[in-house]
Amino acid sequence: MQFRLFVWLSLLALVVVFVAQNAQAVELRFLFWRVAMSLALLFIVILAVGFGAGWILRSWIAWRRTRGTGVANSGAAPDKGGNAG
Numbered sequence: 001m002q003f004r005l006f007v008w009l010s011l012l013a014l015v016v017v018f019v020a021q022n023a024q025a026v027e028l029r030f031l032f033w034r035v036a037m038s039l040a041l042l043f044i045v046i047l048a049v050g051f052g053a054g055w056i057l058r059s060w061i062a063w064r065r066t067r068g069t070g071v072a073n074s075g076a077a078p079d080k081g082g083n084a085g
Contacts, residue, residue: 018040018043019038019040022038022039022040022043023038023039023040024038024039025037025038025039026038026039026042028042
């Protein structure tokens with residue numbers, strides 16, 4: 001329990017140092033959009049978008065695997081003619 005608290009407090013300290021060192025405002029331009037924000041906030045947004053994209057991709061892959069279970073993955077050929085054999 002104390003180890004977990006130490007890890008969380010260490011991570012929190014690293015985040016505080018990161019935000020303090022990257023507090024300057026930057027302008028982000030993309031096509032017709034212009035946004036001015038803190039560099040640290042920009043990194044956090046990019047990190048969140050990356051995590052979200054990874055989670056969606058992983059969920060989609062898991063869904064495709066579970067949807068494909070059954071005859072197609074069992075190695076048996078599907079019965080196309082309706083004949084029981």
